[in-house]
Amino acid sequence: MTGTLPSDIDVLIVGAGIAGASLAAELAPHRRVLMIEAEDMPGFHATGRSAAFWQESYGGVGVQPLTAASFAALSAPDPSFSDRGFLLPRTAVTIGRRDEAAAVDRFVAAFAAQGVEVSRLSTAALADRIPGLRPEWSAGAYEPSCRDIDVGGLHAAYLRAAKRAGALLSVRTPLLSARHAVSNWVVQTGQGTIRASLLVNAAGAWADGVAAACGVAGIGIRPYRRTIAQVRLGVLTPATLPLVGHIGGTFYFKGEGEGRIWLSPHDETPSDPCDAAPEEIDVALAIDRLQSVVDWPIAAVERKWAGLRSFAPDRLPVFGRDPDRPDFIWCAGQGGFGIQTAPAIAQLLAWQLGAPAPYGAIGAIDPAAYAPSRFA
Numbered sequence: 291m292t293g294t295l296p297s298d299i300d301v302l303i304v305g306a307g308i309a310g311a312s313l314a315a316e317l318a319p320h321r322r323v324l325m326i327e328a329e330d331m332p333g334f335h336a337t338g339r340s341a342a343f344w345q346e347s348y349g350g351v352g353v354q355p356l357t358a359a360s361f362a363a364l365s366a367p368d369p370s371f372s373d374r375g376f377l378l379p380r381t382a383v384t385i386g387r388r389d390e391a392a393a394v395d396r397f398v399a400a401f402a403a404q405g406v407e408v409s410r411l412s413t414a415a416l417a418d419r420i421p422g423l424r425p426e427w428s429a430g431a432y433e434p435s436c437r438d439i440d441v442g443g444l445h446a447a448y449l450r451a452a453k454r455a456g457a458l459l460s461v462r463t464p465l466l467s468a469r470h471a472v473s474n475w476v477v478q479t480g481q482g483t484i485r486a487s488l489l490v491n492a493a494g495a496w497a498d499g500v501a502a503a504c505g506v507a508g509i510g511i512r513p514y515r516r517t518i519a520q521v522r523l524g525v526l527t528p529a530t531l532p533l534v535g536h537i538g539g540t541f542y543f544k545g546e547g548e549g550r551i552w553l554s555p556h557d558e559t560p561s562d563p564c565d566a567a568p569e570e571i572d573v574a575l576a577i578d579r580l581q582s583v584v585d586w587p588i589a590a591v592e593r594k595w596a597g598l599r600s601f602a603p604d605r606l607p608v609f610g611r612d613p614d615r616p617d618f619i620w621c622a623g624q625g626g627f628g629i630q631t632a633p634a635i636a637q638l639l640a641w642q643l644g645a646p647a648p649y650g651a652i653g654a655i656d657p658a659a660y661a662p663s664r665f666a
């Protein structure tokens with residue numbers, strides 16, 4: 291938006307990444323919403339840097355219900371929100387060396403028990419799906435439901451839906467501080483003062499800092515850097531290459547068209563909140579690990595980037611009212627699964643803030659497991 295900020299609104303959302311934008315889209319038909327974003331454009335931080343996949347097992351069994359419940363909304367959203375889906379074909383294979391076969395078995399058992407479509411692959415089937423796989427990588431689990439996500443399209447659709455329903459977005463507008471006065475928040479921003487009944491902290495890596503600036507105790511949200519490199523190979527990999535991840539969590543890669551992959555060393559380096567940049571050592575580590583997995587020659591590193599994944603102490607997302615300051619709302623700690631869980635988190639949180647109860651798989655989730663009060 292241009293011009294002066296509204297001085298009085300129902301819900302102020304701090305941060306316009308996928309968390310803030312999806313919540314704004316769900317709440318705007320029911321409350322007066324303003325999003326404020328510190329950067330020049332929304333999506334500049336974690337949201338714009340993801341690996342863009344939906345994998346039901348990613349993030350663990352506590353995250354899986356949110357991921358699973360989001361599938362329908364991502365693949366065929368409500369027509370009032372978008373006229374197309376945001377999921378594209380992929381599939382995933384989680385691999386291990388011979389001596390990691392038992393870990394792959396445990397992975398399959400744990401997620402099959404949750405209802406995830408996952409099965410053990412024979413060594414031959416594994417080699418078929420990943421041509422050039424070195425023979426010591428003989429254990430594999432197959433998840434056919436894995437998809438790519440059109441993250442840019444999804445984020446833009448949420449922002450559009452929010453705007454259509456009357457929400458406002460102000461960029462270059464950092465929250466500087468806030469105090470609670472009688473029944474309102476009085477918020478100082480880089481563009482002036484705003485009064486709001488509810489203040490939502492959707493500030494990603496900055497979530498604990500935003501809480502401190504509002505006089506609210508932090509809950510220990512910690513950012514960790516993750517690196518991705520786009521690598522051109524000296525061999526044509528099939529267009530159908532799955533997302534391939536290590537059961538031990540030391541790499542993943544996925545095809546980006548023939549002969550090109552996105553590759554990560556699955557790094558998790560503690561960081562202050564910042565504009566994260568990739569380090570050469572992490573790219574080198576990723577390539578070294580890739581070469582121990584497949585016999586593909588590397589032609590060039592075409593692009594590399596890094597972003598911050600932010601976790602609560604128990605690595606589950608945190609959304610809901612702060613137990614000591616109920617008009618301060620957390621929407622943080624989305625780790626490495628914030629895109630694939632966005633529809634479920636946004637609908638469950640919007641419900642707590644005045645939107646109608648979600649129906650279907652999302653409505654069946656008890657949000658108590660993700661409430662900030664678990665840290666009280």
Ligand SMILES: Cc1cc2nc3c(=O)[nH]c(=O)nc-3n(C[C@H](O)[C@H](O)[C@H](O)COP(=O)(O)OP(=O)(O)OC[C@H]3O[C@@H](n4cnc5c(N)ncnc54)[C@H](O)[C@@H]3O)c2cc1C
Pocket residue numbers: 304305306307308309310326327328329332333334335336337338339340341342343344463464465466492493494495496500516517518596597598599621622624625626627628629630631
């Ligand atoms: C390398 C990488 C790969 C990933 N891959 C996947 C994946 O494949 N699938 C998946 O589901 N997830 C993935 N993720 C995780 C996902 O990207 C995040 O969980 C998600 O983007 C978090 O969204 P967010 O809106 O909370 O944070 P962000 O996108 O970081 O948004 C927070 C916003 O708050 C703003 N802000 C901060 N402080 C203030 C302030 N004081 N005032 C105003 N604004 C402020 C920031 O500028 C920022 O724009 C990945 C993450 C990374 C880094």
